[in-house]
Amino acid sequence: xxAARAYDEISxxxxxxxxxxxxxxxxxxxxxxxxFYVEAIRASSLHLLQLTEPxxxxxxxxxxxxxxxxxxxxxxxxGVVYQTINxxxxxxxxxxxxxxxxxxxxxxxxxxxxxxxxxxxPVLRTALRAxxxxxxxxxxxxxxxxxxxxxxxxxxxxxxxxxxxxxxxFKLDPDAARVDSEKTSRRRATSG
Amino acid sequence: xxAARAYDEISxxxxxxxxxxxxxxxxxxxxxxxxFYVEAIRASSLHLLQLTEPxxxxxxxxxxxxxxxxxxxxxxxxGVVYQTINxxxxxxxxxxxxxxxxxxxxxxxxxxxxxxxxxxxPVLRTALRAxxxxxxxxxxxxxxxxxxxxxxxxxxxxxxxxxxxxxxxFKLDPDAARVDSEKTSRRRATSG
Numbered sequence: 001x002x003a004a005r006a007y008d009e010i011s012x013x014x015x016x017x018x019x020x021x022x023x024x025x026x027x028x029x030x031x032x033x034x035x036f037y038v039e040a041i042r043a044s045s046l047h048l049l050q051l052t053e054p055x056x057x058x059x060x061x062x063x064x065x066x067x068x069x070x071x072x073x074x075x076x077x078x079g080v081v082y083q084t085i086n087x088x089x090x091x092x093x094x095x096x097x098x099x100x101x102x103x104x105x106x107x108x109x110x111x112x113x114x115x116x117x118x119x120x121x122p123v124l125r126t127a128l129r130a131x132x133x134x135x136x137x138x139x140x141x142x143x144x145x146x147x148x149x150x151x152x153x154x155x156x157x158x159x160x161x162x163x164x165x166x167x168x169x170f171k172l173d174p175d176a177a178r179v180d181s182e183k184t185s186r187r188r189a190t191s192g
Numbered sequence: 193x194x195a196a197r198a199y200d201e202i203s204x205x206x207x208x209x210x211x212x213x214x215x216x217x218x219x220x221x222x223x224x225x226x227x228f229y230v231e232a233i234r235a236s237s238l239h240l241l242q243l244t245e246p247x248x249x250x251x252x253x254x255x256x257x258x259x260x261x262x263x264x265x266x267x268x269x270x271g272v273v274y275q276t277i278n279x280x281x282x283x284x285x286x287x288x289x290x291x292x293x294x295x296x297x298x299x300x301x302x303x304x305x306x307x308x309x310x311x312x313x314p315v316l317r318t319a320l321r322a323x324x325x326x327x328x329x330x331x332x333x334x335x336x337x338x339x340x341x342x343x344x345x346x347x348x349x350x351x352x353x354x355x356x357x358x359x360x361x362f363k364l365d366p367d368a369a370r371v372d373s374e375k376t377s378r379r380r381a382t383s384g
Contacts (some may be wrong), residue, residue, distance in 0.1 A: 087289065133326050
Protein backbone atom coordinates (compact mmCIF):
# COMPACT_ATOMS: atom_id res chain seq x y z
CA UNK A 1 0.00 0.00 0.00
CA UNK A 2 2.74 2.43 1.00
CA ALA A 3 4.68 1.29 -2.04
CA ALA A 4 1.81 1.97 -4.42
CA ARG A 5 0.76 5.39 -3.13
CA ALA A 6 2.37 8.41 -1.48
CA TYR A 7 2.52 8.29 2.32
CA ASP A 8 0.57 11.52 2.68
CA GLU A 9 -2.27 10.22 0.53
CA ILE A 10 -2.93 7.23 2.76
CA SER A 11 -5.19 7.69 5.77
CA UNK A 12 -5.59 5.54 8.86
CA UNK A 13 -9.05 4.71 7.49
CA UNK A 14 -7.51 3.38 4.29
CA UNK A 15 -5.16 1.17 6.30
CA UNK A 16 -7.96 -0.17 8.51
CA UNK A 17 -10.11 -0.88 5.47
CA UNK A 18 -7.29 -2.64 3.62
CA UNK A 19 -6.54 -4.75 6.71
CA UNK A 20 -10.23 -5.47 7.24
CA UNK A 21 -10.13 -4.28 10.83
CA UNK A 22 -11.61 -1.33 12.71
CA UNK A 23 -9.80 1.94 13.12
CA UNK A 24 -10.09 1.45 16.89
CA UNK A 25 -8.26 -1.86 16.76
CA UNK A 26 -5.55 -0.32 14.60
CA UNK A 27 -5.08 2.47 17.15
CA UNK A 28 -4.99 -0.17 19.86
CA UNK A 29 -1.78 -1.53 18.33
CA UNK A 30 -0.27 1.56 16.73
CA UNK A 31 -0.27 5.06 18.13
CA UNK A 32 -0.18 6.74 14.75
CA UNK A 33 0.03 6.21 11.01
CA UNK A 34 3.71 6.90 11.26
CA UNK A 35 4.22 4.18 13.85
CA PHE A 36 2.29 1.77 11.64
CA TYR A 37 4.47 2.75 8.68
CA VAL A 38 7.68 2.20 10.64
CA GLU A 39 6.46 -1.19 11.87
CA ALA A 40 5.44 -2.18 8.33
CA ILE A 41 8.98 -1.41 7.20
CA ARG A 42 10.43 -3.34 10.12
CA ALA A 43 8.25 -6.32 9.14
CA SER A 44 9.48 -6.12 5.52
CA SER A 45 13.05 -6.00 6.74
CA LEU A 46 12.52 -9.11 8.88
CA HIS A 47 10.75 -10.85 6.00
CA LEU A 48 13.74 -10.27 3.73
CA LEU A 49 16.13 -11.43 6.46
CA GLN A 50 14.13 -14.64 6.85
CA LEU A 51 14.14 -15.32 3.13
CA THR A 52 17.90 -14.81 2.87
CA GLU A 53 18.85 -16.83 5.95
CA PRO A 54 21.98 -18.77 4.97
CA UNK A 55 21.55 -22.51 4.68
CA UNK A 56 24.22 -24.09 6.90
CA UNK A 57 23.93 -27.38 5.01
CA UNK A 58 25.34 -25.80 1.85
CA UNK A 59 29.09 -25.34 1.32
CA UNK A 60 30.19 -21.67 1.83
CA UNK A 61 30.31 -20.58 -1.83
CA UNK A 62 26.93 -22.17 -2.64
CA UNK A 63 25.57 -20.62 0.58
CA UNK A 64 26.51 -17.12 -0.58
CA UNK A 65 25.00 -17.69 -4.03
CA UNK A 66 21.80 -19.11 -2.54
CA UNK A 67 21.43 -16.12 -0.22
CA UNK A 68 22.01 -13.65 -3.06
CA UNK A 69 19.51 -15.53 -5.23
CA UNK A 70 16.93 -15.34 -2.43
CA UNK A 71 17.61 -11.60 -2.13
CA UNK A 72 17.20 -11.08 -5.87
CA UNK A 73 14.03 -13.21 -5.92
CA UNK A 74 12.60 -10.90 -3.29
CA UNK A 75 13.59 -7.89 -5.39
CA UNK A 76 11.91 -9.40 -8.46
CA UNK A 77 8.70 -9.96 -6.51
CA UNK A 78 8.67 -6.92 -4.24
CA GLY A 79 10.76 -4.39 -6.12
CA VAL A 80 8.44 -1.49 -5.36
CA VAL A 81 8.44 -2.29 -1.65
CA TYR A 82 12.24 -2.48 -1.61
CA GLN A 83 12.40 0.84 -3.44
CA THR A 84 9.96 2.48 -1.04
CA ILE A 85 11.90 1.30 2.01
CA ASN A 86 15.35 2.16 0.72
CA UNK A 87 14.60 5.36 -1.14
CA UNK A 88 11.57 6.92 0.45
CA UNK A 89 11.40 5.48 3.95
CA UNK A 90 13.83 7.85 5.61
CA UNK A 91 12.05 10.90 4.27
CA UNK A 92 8.83 9.77 5.97
CA UNK A 93 10.37 8.72 9.28
CA UNK A 94 14.03 8.97 10.35
CA UNK A 95 13.54 5.76 12.41
CA UNK A 96 13.66 3.91 9.09
CA UNK A 97 17.37 4.75 8.96
CA UNK A 98 17.91 2.75 12.15
CA UNK A 99 15.94 -0.21 10.73
CA UNK A 100 18.06 -0.19 7.58
CA UNK A 101 21.26 -0.01 9.64
CA UNK A 102 20.10 -2.90 11.81
CA UNK A 103 19.29 -4.91 8.66
CA UNK A 104 22.80 -4.28 7.34
CA UNK A 105 24.34 -5.31 10.65
CA UNK A 106 22.43 -8.60 10.60
CA UNK A 107 23.58 -9.33 7.05
CA UNK A 108 27.19 -8.50 7.96
CA UNK A 109 26.92 -10.64 11.09
CA UNK A 110 25.81 -13.60 8.97
CA UNK A 111 28.69 -13.20 6.56
CA UNK A 112 31.13 -12.96 9.46
CA UNK A 113 29.62 -16.03 11.09
CA UNK A 114 30.13 -17.94 7.85
CA UNK A 115 33.75 -16.82 7.90
CA UNK A 116 34.08 -17.88 11.54
CA UNK A 117 34.92 -14.34 12.66
CA UNK A 118 33.04 -12.61 15.46
CA UNK A 119 34.92 -9.33 15.78
CA UNK A 120 36.04 -8.09 12.36
CA UNK A 121 39.12 -5.94 12.12
CA PRO A 122 38.52 -2.52 10.46
CA VAL A 123 39.58 -3.58 6.97
CA LEU A 124 37.16 -6.52 6.93
CA ARG A 125 34.32 -4.54 8.49
CA THR A 126 34.64 -1.80 5.89
CA ALA A 127 34.97 -4.30 3.04
CA LEU A 128 31.76 -6.05 4.11
CA ARG A 129 29.92 -2.80 4.75
CA ALA A 130 30.95 -1.63 1.28
CA UNK A 131 29.72 -4.88 -0.19
CA UNK A 132 26.35 -4.59 1.54
CA UNK A 133 25.99 -1.03 0.19
CA UNK A 134 26.83 -2.37 -3.24
CA UNK A 135 24.12 -5.04 -3.03
CA UNK A 136 21.61 -2.31 -2.15
CA UNK A 137 22.77 0.02 -4.91
CA UNK A 138 22.79 -2.75 -7.49
CA UNK A 139 19.33 -3.89 -6.39
CA UNK A 140 17.89 -0.38 -6.68
CA UNK A 141 19.49 0.08 -10.10
CA UNK A 142 18.16 -3.29 -11.19
CA UNK A 143 14.63 -2.26 -10.20
CA UNK A 144 14.93 1.19 -11.77
CA UNK A 145 16.18 -0.32 -15.03
CA UNK A 146 13.49 -3.00 -15.11
CA UNK A 147 15.90 -5.87 -14.64
CA UNK A 148 17.51 -5.52 -18.06
CA UNK A 149 20.33 -7.60 -16.65
CA UNK A 150 19.69 -11.30 -15.99
CA UNK A 151 19.45 -12.34 -12.36
CA UNK A 152 22.35 -14.75 -12.85
CA UNK A 153 24.61 -12.01 -14.22
CA UNK A 154 23.78 -9.68 -11.36
CA UNK A 155 24.43 -12.45 -8.83
CA UNK A 156 27.79 -13.21 -10.41
CA UNK A 157 28.76 -9.52 -10.31
CA UNK A 158 27.96 -9.43 -6.60
CA UNK A 159 29.86 -12.66 -5.94
CA UNK A 160 32.88 -11.41 -7.90
CA UNK A 161 33.06 -8.19 -5.92
CA UNK A 162 32.63 -10.10 -2.66
CA UNK A 163 35.53 -12.40 -3.48
CA UNK A 164 37.73 -9.49 -4.63
CA UNK A 165 36.96 -7.39 -1.53
CA UNK A 166 37.68 -10.21 0.91
CA UNK A 167 40.79 -11.22 -0.95
CA UNK A 168 42.09 -7.64 -0.86
CA UNK A 169 41.08 -7.15 2.78
CA PHE A 170 43.00 -10.28 3.81
CA LYS A 171 46.03 -9.13 1.78
CA LEU A 172 46.00 -5.65 3.33
CA ASP A 173 45.70 -7.08 6.85
CA PRO A 174 46.42 -10.81 7.08
CA ASP A 175 45.23 -10.80 10.71
CA ALA A 176 41.74 -9.95 9.42
CA ALA A 177 41.45 -13.54 8.17
CA ARG A 178 42.07 -15.08 11.57
CA VAL A 179 38.99 -17.04 12.56
CA ASP A 180 37.79 -17.46 16.13
CA SER A 181 39.32 -20.95 16.30
CA GLU A 182 40.53 -20.66 19.87
CA LYS A 183 37.24 -19.34 21.14
CA THR A 184 35.32 -21.91 19.08
CA SER A 185 37.34 -24.83 20.38
CA ARG A 186 37.03 -23.55 23.92
CA ARG A 187 33.27 -23.21 23.51
CA ARG A 188 33.07 -26.64 21.96
CA ALA A 189 35.08 -28.10 24.80
CA THR A 190 32.77 -26.62 27.41
CA SER A 191 29.46 -27.16 25.62
CA GLY A 192 30.12 -30.64 24.37
CA UNK B 193 25.99 24.90 9.35
CA UNK B 194 23.39 22.32 8.28
CA ALA B 195 25.92 19.61 9.10
CA ALA B 196 26.51 20.92 12.63
CA ARG B 197 22.89 21.50 13.66
CA ALA B 198 19.47 20.05 12.91
CA TYR B 199 17.68 21.59 9.94
CA ASP B 200 14.68 22.59 12.04
CA GLU B 201 16.86 24.46 14.51
CA ILE B 202 18.32 26.76 11.88
CA SER B 203 16.40 29.91 10.96
CA UNK B 204 16.71 32.13 7.92
CA UNK B 205 18.10 34.78 10.33
CA UNK B 206 20.88 32.39 11.38
CA UNK B 207 21.78 31.78 7.74
CA UNK B 208 21.80 35.49 6.90
CA UNK B 209 23.95 36.23 9.95
CA UNK B 210 26.41 33.45 9.16
CA UNK B 211 26.68 34.68 5.56
CA UNK B 212 27.02 38.28 6.71
CA UNK B 213 24.18 39.45 4.47
CA UNK B 214 20.69 40.78 5.07
CA UNK B 215 17.67 38.56 5.27
CA UNK B 216 16.20 40.55 2.37
CA UNK B 217 19.15 39.74 0.13
CA UNK B 218 18.91 36.07 1.06
CA UNK B 219 15.22 36.05 0.11
CA UNK B 220 16.14 37.80 -3.13
CA UNK B 221 18.07 34.72 -4.17
CA UNK B 222 16.23 31.93 -2.35
CA UNK B 223 12.48 31.64 -1.89
CA UNK B 224 12.74 29.66 1.33
CA UNK B 225 15.08 28.02 3.80
CA UNK B 226 14.39 24.75 2.06
CA UNK B 227 15.43 26.15 -1.33
CA PHE B 228 18.60 27.47 0.27
CA TYR B 229 19.25 24.05 1.81
CA VAL B 230 18.76 22.25 -1.50
CA GLU B 231 21.07 24.71 -3.29
CA ALA B 232 23.69 24.32 -0.55
CA ILE B 233 23.63 20.57 -1.13
CA ARG B 234 23.83 21.06 -4.89
CA ALA B 235 26.88 23.29 -4.35
CA SER B 236 28.54 20.64 -2.16
CA SER B 237 27.86 18.02 -4.82
CA LEU B 238 29.46 20.22 -7.49
CA HIS B 239 32.40 20.95 -5.19
CA LEU B 240 33.07 17.24 -4.74
CA LEU B 241 32.71 16.65 -8.49
CA GLN B 242 35.28 19.38 -9.16
CA LEU B 243 37.74 17.94 -6.67
CA THR B 244 37.46 14.45 -8.13
CA GLU B 245 37.65 15.47 -11.80
CA PRO B 246 39.87 12.85 -13.48
CA UNK B 247 43.25 14.10 -14.65
CA UNK B 248 43.50 13.15 -18.36
CA UNK B 249 47.30 13.43 -18.21
CA UNK B 250 47.54 10.44 -15.86
CA UNK B 251 47.46 6.85 -17.16
CA UNK B 252 44.05 5.18 -16.50
CA UNK B 253 44.94 3.21 -13.34
CA UNK B 254 46.68 6.19 -11.72
CA UNK B 255 43.72 8.34 -12.79
CA UNK B 256 41.27 6.12 -10.90
CA UNK B 257 43.48 6.09 -7.77
CA UNK B 258 43.93 9.88 -7.89
CA UNK B 259 40.18 10.43 -8.17
CA UNK B 260 39.47 8.05 -5.27
CA UNK B 261 42.16 9.78 -3.18
CA UNK B 262 40.57 13.15 -3.91
CA UNK B 263 37.20 11.72 -2.88
CA UNK B 264 38.63 10.33 0.37
CA UNK B 265 40.46 13.60 1.08
CA UNK B 266 37.13 15.37 0.81
CA UNK B 267 35.58 12.82 3.19
CA UNK B 268 38.40 13.36 5.69
CA UNK B 269 37.90 17.11 5.61
CA UNK B 270 34.14 17.33 5.22
CA GLY B 271 32.89 14.05 6.67
CA VAL B 272 29.98 15.63 8.51
CA VAL B 273 28.83 17.44 5.38
CA TYR B 274 29.00 14.22 3.35
CA GLN B 275 27.04 12.42 6.07
CA THR B 276 24.41 15.15 6.21
CA ILE B 277 23.93 15.09 2.46
CA ASN B 278 23.85 11.32 2.03
CA UNK B 279 22.00 10.35 5.19
CA UNK B 280 19.84 13.27 6.18
CA UNK B 281 19.34 15.28 3.02
CA UNK B 282 16.46 13.31 1.58
CA UNK B 283 14.49 13.49 4.82
CA UNK B 284 14.60 17.29 4.67
CA UNK B 285 13.84 17.64 0.98
CA UNK B 286 13.13 14.89 -1.56
CA UNK B 287 14.86 17.03 -4.25
CA UNK B 288 18.12 15.96 -2.60
CA UNK B 289 17.48 12.48 -4.02
CA UNK B 290 17.62 13.92 -7.55
CA UNK B 291 20.87 15.77 -6.77
CA UNK B 292 22.45 12.55 -5.47
CA UNK B 293 21.29 10.65 -8.54
CA UNK B 294 22.69 13.32 -10.83
CA UNK B 295 25.99 13.18 -8.93
CA UNK B 296 26.15 9.41 -9.43
CA UNK B 297 25.38 9.78 -13.12
CA UNK B 298 28.24 12.27 -13.55
CA UNK B 299 30.67 9.93 -11.77
CA UNK B 300 29.52 7.00 -13.93
CA UNK B 301 29.80 9.14 -17.05
CA UNK B 302 33.42 9.94 -16.17
CA UNK B 303 34.31 6.29 -15.65
CA UNK B 304 32.67 5.38 -18.94
CA UNK B 305 34.48 8.19 -20.73
CA UNK B 306 37.77 6.85 -19.38
CA UNK B 307 36.82 3.45 -20.75
CA UNK B 308 35.92 5.01 -24.11
CA UNK B 309 32.31 3.82 -23.86
CA UNK B 310 29.38 6.20 -24.27
CA UNK B 311 26.41 3.85 -24.04
CA UNK B 312 27.05 1.11 -21.50
CA UNK B 313 25.34 -2.23 -21.94
CA PRO B 314 23.21 -3.30 -18.93
CA VAL B 315 25.88 -5.45 -17.30
CA LEU B 316 28.42 -2.63 -17.33
CA ARG B 317 25.91 -0.01 -16.21
CA THR B 318 24.83 -2.10 -13.25
CA ALA B 319 28.42 -2.98 -12.35
CA LEU B 320 29.38 0.71 -12.29
CA ARG B 321 26.24 1.74 -10.44
CA ALA B 322 26.97 -0.95 -7.87
CA UNK B 323 30.52 0.32 -7.53
CA UNK B 324 29.37 3.90 -7.01
CA UNK B 325 26.97 2.72 -4.29
CA UNK B 326 29.85 0.86 -2.70
CA UNK B 327 32.03 3.98 -2.66
CA UNK B 328 29.20 5.82 -0.89
CA UNK B 329 28.59 3.04 1.61
CA UNK B 330 32.28 2.62 2.35
CA UNK B 331 32.68 6.39 2.77
CA UNK B 332 29.78 6.58 5.22
CA UNK B 333 31.10 3.62 7.18
CA UNK B 334 34.55 5.17 7.23
CA UNK B 335 33.14 8.39 8.71
CA UNK B 336 30.94 6.53 11.21
CA UNK B 337 33.90 4.46 12.38
CA UNK B 338 36.22 7.44 12.65
CA UNK B 339 38.49 6.32 9.85
CA UNK B 340 39.92 3.35 11.72
CA UNK B 341 41.03 2.07 8.35
CA UNK B 342 43.89 3.86 6.60
CA UNK B 343 42.98 5.91 3.54
CA UNK B 344 45.33 3.82 1.42
CA UNK B 345 43.69 0.56 2.49
CA UNK B 346 40.22 1.90 1.75
CA UNK B 347 41.35 3.14 -1.67
CA UNK B 348 42.84 -0.26 -2.49
CA UNK B 349 39.61 -2.01 -1.47
CA UNK B 350 37.66 0.27 -3.81
CA UNK B 351 40.14 -0.25 -6.64
CA UNK B 352 40.08 -4.03 -6.16
CA UNK B 353 36.29 -4.16 -6.35
CA UNK B 354 36.30 -1.88 -9.40
CA UNK B 355 38.73 -4.15 -11.22
CA UNK B 356 36.80 -7.30 -10.22
CA UNK B 357 33.43 -5.85 -11.26
CA UNK B 358 34.64 -4.68 -14.65
CA UNK B 359 36.48 -7.92 -15.26
CA UNK B 360 33.37 -9.95 -14.44
CA UNK B 361 31.10 -7.63 -16.46
CA PHE B 362 33.30 -8.04 -19.55
CA LYS B 363 33.37 -11.82 -19.06
CA LEU B 364 29.59 -12.03 -18.70
CA ASP B 365 29.03 -9.88 -21.78
CA PRO B 366 32.16 -9.43 -23.93
CA ASP B 367 30.32 -6.82 -26.05
CA ALA B 368 30.19 -4.58 -22.97
CA ALA B 369 33.90 -3.93 -23.41
CA ARG B 370 33.53 -2.60 -26.96
CA VAL B 371 34.74 1.00 -26.98
CA ASP B 372 33.33 3.69 -29.25
CA SER B 373 36.28 3.31 -31.60
CA GLU B 374 34.31 3.90 -34.79
CA LYS B 375 32.64 6.99 -33.48
CA THR B 376 35.91 8.29 -32.04
CA SER B 377 37.83 7.85 -35.26
CA ARG B 378 35.02 9.44 -37.24
CA ARG B 379 34.98 12.39 -34.85
CA ARG B 380 38.73 12.69 -35.03
CA ALA B 381 38.61 12.60 -38.81
CA THR B 382 36.05 15.40 -39.00
CA SER B 383 37.48 17.57 -36.24
CA GLY B 384 40.89 17.50 -37.90
